[in-house]
Amino acid sequence: EDDEGDEAEEAGEENDRPYNLRQRKTVQRYEAPPIGTCLTLLVFNFLSILCDRCLPMNLRAEDLASGVLRDRVKVGASLADVDPMNLDSSVKFDSVGGLTHHIQSLKEMVVFPLLYPEVFEKFKIQPPRGCLFYGPPGTGKTLVARALANECSQGDRKVSFFMRKGADCLSKWVGESERQLRLLFDQAYLMRPSIIFFDEIDGLAPVRSSRQDQIHSSIVSTLLALMDGLDSRGEIVVIGATNRLDSIDPALRRPGRFDREFLFNLPDKKARKHILEIHTRDWSPKLAEPFIDELAEKCVGYCGADIKALCTEAALAALRRRYPQIYSSSQRYQLDVASIVLGPQDFGCALRSIVPAGQRAQAPPGQALSYVLKPLLEPTLAQTLACLMRVFPHTELLRFSVISDTDNHLLVKDSYSEDEECLGAPSIYETQSGSPKKAASCTTHKPFLHFTTSAYQQPTSYRPRLLLTGPQGAGQSTHLAPAVLHHLEKFTVHRLDLPTLYSVSAKTPEESCAQVFREARRCVPSIIYMPHISDWWEAISETVKSSFLTLLQDVPSFTPLLILATSETVYQQLPDEVTNLHLYGEVVCLSMPEEAARRKFFSDLILVQAAKAPHRRRKTVCALEVLTLVEDPGPRQLSPEEQWRLEEQEENTLRELRLFLRDVTKRLATDKRFQIFSKPVDIEEVSDYLEVIKQPMDLSTIMMKIDTHKYLVAKDFLVDIDLICSNALEYNPDKDPGDKIIRHRACSLKDTAHATIASELDPEFDRMCEEINESRRKRGDTTLQAVLSPGDGFSVDHLERVYSVLSQCIYQHRRDYDKTRLIEVDTHTHTHRNTDQYDVQVRSCQRELYCQECLHIQIIFDDSSFQYTETTPPHR
Numbered sequence: 001e002d003d004e005g006d007e008a009e010e011a012g013e014e015n016d017r018p019y020n021l022r023q024r025k026t027v028q029r030y031e032a033p034p035i036g037t038c039l040t041l042l043v044f045n046f047l048s049i050l051c052d053r054c055l056p057m058n059l060r061a062e063d064l065a066s067g068v069l070r071d072r073v074k075v076g077a078s079l080a081d082v083d084p085m086n087l088d089s090s091v092k093f094d095s096v097g098g099l100t101h102h103i104q105s106l107k108e109m110v111v112f113p114l115l116y117p118e119v120f121e122k123f124k125i126q127p128p129r130g131c132l133f134y135g136p137p138g139t140g141k142t143l144v145a146r147a148l149a150n151e152c153s154q155g156d157r158k159v160s161f162f163m164r165k166g167a168d169c170l171s172k173w174v175g176e177s178e179r180q181l182r183l184l185f186d187q188a189y190l191m192r193p194s195i196i197f198f199d200e201i202d203g204l205a206p207v208r209s210s211r212q213d214q215i216h217s218s219i220v221s222t223l224l225a226l227m228d229g230l231d232s233r234g235e236i237v238v239i240g241a242t243n244r245l246d247s248i249d250p251a252l253r254r255p256g257r258f259d260r261e262f263l264f265n266l267p268d269k270k271a272r273k274h275i276l277e278i279h280t281r282d283w284s285p286k287l288a289e290p291f292i293d294e295l296a297e298k299c300v301g302y303c304g305a306d307i308k309a310l311c312t313e314a315a316l317a318a319l320r321r322r323y324p325q326i327y328s329s330s331q332r333y334q335l336d337v338a339s340i341v342l343g344p345q346d347f348g349c350a351l352r353s354i355v356p357a358g359q360r361a362q363a364p365p366g367q368a369l370s371y372v373l374k375p376l377l378e379p380t381l382a383q384t385l386a387c388l389m390r391v392f393p394h395t396e397l398l399r400f401s402v403i404s405d406t407d408n409h410l411l412v413k414d415s416y417s418e419d420e421e422c423l424g425a426p427s428i429y430e431t432q433s434g435s436p437k438k439a440a441s442c443t444t445h446k447p448f449l450h451f452t453t454s455a456y457q458q459p460t461s462y463r464p465r466l467l468l469t470g471p472q473g474a475g476q477s478t479h480l481a482p483a484v485l486h487h488l489e490k491f492t493v494h495r496l497d498l499p500t501l502y503s504v505s506a507k508t509p510e511e512s513c514a515q516v517f518r519e520a521r522r523c524v525p526s527i528i529y530m531p532h533i534s535d536w537w538e539a540i541s542e543t544v545k546s547s548f549l550t551l552l553q554d555v556p557s558f559t560p561l562l563i564l565a566t567s568e569t570v571y572q573q574l575p576d577e578v579t580n581l582h583l584y585g586e587v588v589c590l591s592m593p594e595e596a597a598r599r600k601f602f603s604d605l606i607l608v609q610a611a612k613a614p615h616r617r618r619k620t621v622c623a624l625e626v627l628t629l630v631e632d633p634g635p636r637q638l639s640p641e642e643q644w645r646l647e648e649q650e651e652n653t654l655r656e657l658r659l660f661l662r663d664v665t666k667r668l669a670t671d672k673r674f675q676i677f678s679k680p681v682d683i684e685e686v687s688d689y690l691e692v693i694k695q696p697m698d699l700s701t702i703m704m705k706i707d708t709h710k711y712l713v714a715k716d717f718l719v720d721i722d723l724i725c726s727n728a729l730e731y732n733p734d735k736d737p738g739d740k741i742i743r744h745r746a747c748s749l750k751d752t753a754h755a756t757i758a759s760e761l762d763p764e765f766d767r768m769c770e771e772i773n774e775s776r777r778k779r780g781d782t783t784l785q786a787v788l789s790p791g792d793g794f795s796v797d798h799l800e801r802v803y804s805v806l807s808q809c810i811y812q813h814r815r816d817y818d819k820t821r822l823i824e825v826d827t828h829t830h831t832h833r834n835t836d837q838y839d840v841q842v843r844s845c846q847r848e849l850y851c852q853e854c855l856h857i858q859i860i861f862d863d864s865s866f867q868y869t870e871t872t873p874p875h876r
Contacts, residue, residue: 090150091143091146091147091150092147092150092151093147093148093151094278095143095147095278096140096143096144096147096278097267097271097274097275097277097278097304098140098267098268098270098271098272098274098275098304099140099144099264099271102133102144102262102264103144103147105131105260105262106131106144106148108127108128109127109128109129109131109237109260110127110148110152110159110193110195110237111151111152112127113127113193113235114152114159114193128259128260129236129237129238129259130227130237130238130239130240130256130257130258130259130260131237131238131239131240131258131259131260131261131262132201132239132240132241132242132245132248132252132253132258132260132261132262133145133239133240133241133242133262133264134241134242134243134244134245134261134262134263134264135243135263135264135265136243136264136265136266136303136357136358137243137303137305137357138303138304138305138306138357139264139265139266139267139303139304139305140264140303140304141199141241141264142199142241143304144264145163145197145199145239145241148161148195148239149161149195149197152195159193159194159195160188160191160192160193160194160195161194161195161197162184162187162188162194162195162196162197163196163197163199164184164196164197164198164199164204165199165200169181169184169204169219170204170219177218177219177222178218178219178222181219181222181223181226182222182226184196185226185236188236189236192235192236193235193236193237194235194236194237195236195237195238195239196236196237196238196239197239197240197241198238198239198240198241199241200241200242200243201240201241201242201248201252202242202243202244202247202248204219204223205219205220205223205248205249205252206220206247206248206249207246207247207248207249207250208220208249208251220249220251220252223252224249224251224252224257227252227256227257228256228257238257238258240252240258263523265492266301266302266303266358266489267302267303267304267307268489268490269296269297269300269489270296272296272299272302272307273292273293273296275304275307275308276292276295276296276299276307276311277292279307279308279311280292280311283342285341287342291344295347297368298351298368299351300364300366300367300368300486300489301356301358301359301364301366302356303356303357303358305357306354306356306357309354310347310350310351310354311350313349313350313353313354314342314346314347314349314350315340315342315346317342317345317346317347317349317350318340318341318342318343318346319340321343321345321346322339322340322341323335323340323625323627324624325624325625325627326627331629332629332630333627333628333629333630334627334628334629334630335627365482365485365493365495365529366482366483366484366485366486366487366488366489366493367482367483367485367486368483368486369381369479369483369486370479372601373475373479373601375597375600375601375604376475376593376597376598376601377475377479377480377483379597380480380588380590381480381483381484383588384466384468384480384484384588385484385487387466387586387588388466388484391461391464391465391466391562391586392461392464392466392560392562393459393460393461394459394461394464394491394525394560394562395488396459459560460558461558461559461560461562462557462558463555463557464560464561464562464563464586465562465563465564465565465581465582465586466562466563466564466565466582466586466587466588467533467565467566467567467571467578467581467582467586467587467588468480468481468484468564468565468566468567468588468590469566469567469569469570469571469574469587469588469589469590470567470568470570470589470590470591471568471570471590471592472568474590474591474592475590476566476567476568476590477531477532477566477568480566480590481529481531481564481566484564485527485529485564488527488562491525491526491527491562492520492523492526492527493526493527493529494516494519494520494526494527494528494529495516495528495529495531496513496516496528496529496530497530497531497532497536498535498536498539498540500512500516501513501540501544509540509541509543509544510543510544510547513544513547513548513551514547514551516528517551517552517555520561521555521559521561524559524560524561525560525561525562526560526561526562527561527562527563527564528561528562528563528564529564529565530563530564530565530566531565531566532566532567532568533565533566533567533578534567534568534569534574534575534578535568537575537577537578538575545577549577552581563581565578570589571587571589646775650772650775650776653765653768653769653772654709654712654769654772656765657711657712657713657714657765657769658706658707658709658711660714660760660761661706661711661714661717662703662706664717664753664756664757664760665699665702665703665706667756668699668749668752668753669699669700669703671752673745673748673749674699674745674748674749674752676742676745677698677699677724677728677745677746677749678698678699678700679698679699679700680696680698680700680701681693681696681698689731692730692731693727693730693731695723695727696727697720697723697724697727698724699724701720702717702720702721705720712769712772712773712776713766713769713770713773714757714761714766714769715770717753717757718753718754718757721749721750721753721754722750724746724749724750725746725747725749725750728742728743728745728746729743729746729747
């Protein structure tokens with residue numbers, strides 16, 4: 001009794017002490033995650049930060065986390081850095097207007113070596129491997145590169161196309177830019193034949209100088225070595241495009257690097273007409289050819305991009321004229337698209353609203369003679385053009401030129417017929433197997449290269465100059481000279497006046513004058529326009545005068561470089577240095593308009609326009625058509641390609657989830673404490689189990705649900721684990737010691753599963769799975785899509801078997817609507833029998849049809865959906 005008392009006292013003392021819960025540390029199991037998962041999470045987190053920085057002003061972060069925007073962001077996050085850039089495959093050479101010579105030269109460089117290698121093999125030559133596109137913006141440099149990439153990717157011949165924009169190869173790390181260039185050329189060499197296109201190459205390879213950064217000098221040196229170094233470049237064509245030719249390092253323009261240079265100038269009338277025809281060829285009804293000619297005549301100074309914008313603006317003007325009521329409402333109406341027809345007023349409105357890109361900085365020197373001044377200056381303009389035709393015969397190219405986009409430019413330009421040999425030209429070969437006459441001519445000492453035939457092949461100009469002079473206010477500088485330049489729009493015009501000499505403070509007037517002559521001589525035939533030459537000559541210094549006269553005398557005699565000048569002073573009063581420049585009838589003296597011209601000038605204003613009735617001050621109010629509202633089309637949907645990419649990415653994420661859940665379930669099932677929950681309850685041993693428990697659950701069923709893709713989030717997995725625990729607590733009361741052990745193990749199973757998920761599952765990965773579940777719930781795949789989506793490759797017999805199983809399942813489902821039982825049909829076709837065997841068992845709260853060998857499918861009915869899952873491909 002004393003011992004028992006002592007033990008009771010000790011127990012009492014122990015009970016009096018405060019009981020502290022033991023802080024048991026959770027076992028941290030380290031397992032290296034798959035590399036793909038880590039990279040996906042890193043890229044996703046990094047791009048999420050970038051997307052937050054570039055969030056649109058009218059959207060919030062919550063807007064991007066729901067709907068189709070979230071799915072598109074998700075697809076782009078995983079594919080933007082690894083997918084190649086997609087080009088518009090519809091752009092071909094027939095979509096480019098006014099650049100026939102450039103296209104044919106590119107064919108010689110890229111296409112012909114692939115189609116006719118025997119020609120290059122015969123002469124042991126290599127085609128040019130580099131070309132440079134330069135010219136004003138919007139003239140088609142990048143468009144030609146896209147068309148070349150598409151033309152070289154037709155049929156069996158494939159040419160790799162690499163594109164770099166501006167300075168995207170540059171990096172803040174030392175040597176990284178050079179490494180990127182070497183990798184680019186190595187990749188192009190491996191995938192040869194290939195094309196490398198550098199857009200805005202002046203940002204990558206600027207002029208090397210002492211004022212330039214040393215980093216750019218290293219990049220330029222690397223690019224020069226890669227283009228023409230000791231290593232053979234092989235079948236790699238390098239194309240560069242720039243708007244600033246003078247900003248590129250001169251070493252790039254030497255032979256072996258950029259062998260050819262193509263000037264993309266503003267299109268002339270024929271080129272503008274062709275561009276208009278390209279942009280309007282799909283219109284219905286089609287535009288008349290006379291209207292296209294007149295429109296091309298009025299689009300002087302427009303580049304290809306301006307003409308495209310003109311067509312777009314005209315279409316919008318037609319829409320604005322036909323349906324003005326849609327601008328006053330934000331709702332969508334039913335429109336009759338066939339009733340939207342473009343008219344001349346729409347193109348007139350577009351011409352007034354569009355300012356060409358080349359005219360935004362400064363007005364063009366050429367301008368057509370206005371309709372009002374034609375009666376006064378049209379005879380003088382005709383006289384001036386006749387004089388110009390005599391002084392500058394290259395003007396004939398504008399009238400009699402047969403060069404167009406539809407003709408073969410090279411055949412016209414290089415039409416060296418074999419008549420030269422018939423005229424007695426000596427043979428250039430050592431032995432001649434032809435006629436004896438030609439062989440005998442080889443012994444004579446005649447020059448091989450002569451230009452006696454150039455007089456009839458092309459016009460010849462001897463120092464062409466033209467001076468328009470007359471009294472003050474005769475219009476020679478304001479109207480007549482711009483009209484002449486408008487007529488000569490095909491030639492490049494360089495302006496030389498006082499603003500040109502003194503506007504750039506970094507250059508001296510002598511340097512500016514030399515720059516004008518240098519650019520004019522580089523792109524002959526060209527024009528140097530000198531307005532107000534009398535005032536200009538009096539204002540400049542003697543040094544500039546000497547420089548100008550020296551530069552003018554240094555121009556070769558037969559160079560087609562026209563000097564067009566105007567003077568507000570009578571010819572006799574001009575300085576002697578100016579009059580000495582025009583000695584061969586190169587002066588057009590203007591006089592005051594005659595009476596007939598004045599009468600014609602005022603007749604339209606007084607007799608026609610003044611006789612018209614005045615316009616009404618109040619405009620007629622027309623009743624607008626009542627349009628029918630169109631129902632809201634709903635939220636934007638993903639394209640089929642985006643849908644496929646999204647499903648593929650979601651499946652990759654869910655596959656990682658299933659691998660993780662299988663590992664957790666396997667660890668729980670192999671634990672001796674939880675073996676009692678690894679299999680379903682035997683109904684024969686416990687007959688009243690289904691009467692108490694309405695939703696049985698065990699670890700084997702959970703594993704089967706994992707295999708059949710039932711768990712999209714870990715939360716659903718834990719719900720089934722909690723269901724196992726609640727079923728054990730409900731069926732096993734806290735009375736018998738055996739029941740207590742089962743209850744203890746069930747609670748331990750629940751706590752272990754929750755602790756494992758909380759410690760080993762990445763919260764970011766869990767959030768991604770939640771988003772996938774929510775996205776699939778909103779997309780809501782239909783039953784028919786679920787049945788048909790995995791059916792590729794099934795034979796007719798298999799499809800008939802699926803149909804019969806589905807029919808039986810639907811029939812049984814309708815017959816017994818109580819969905820608290822599972823009907824499992826095991827279908828197995830034996831080779832020696834013509835009938836199927838079916839085994840029906842009660843398992844759980846869903847209906848599942850499962851075929852072990854021949855028809856491995858599973859159809860599941862629940863309260864909200866109908867799912868179809870293929871576990872193993874069928875035997876074909």
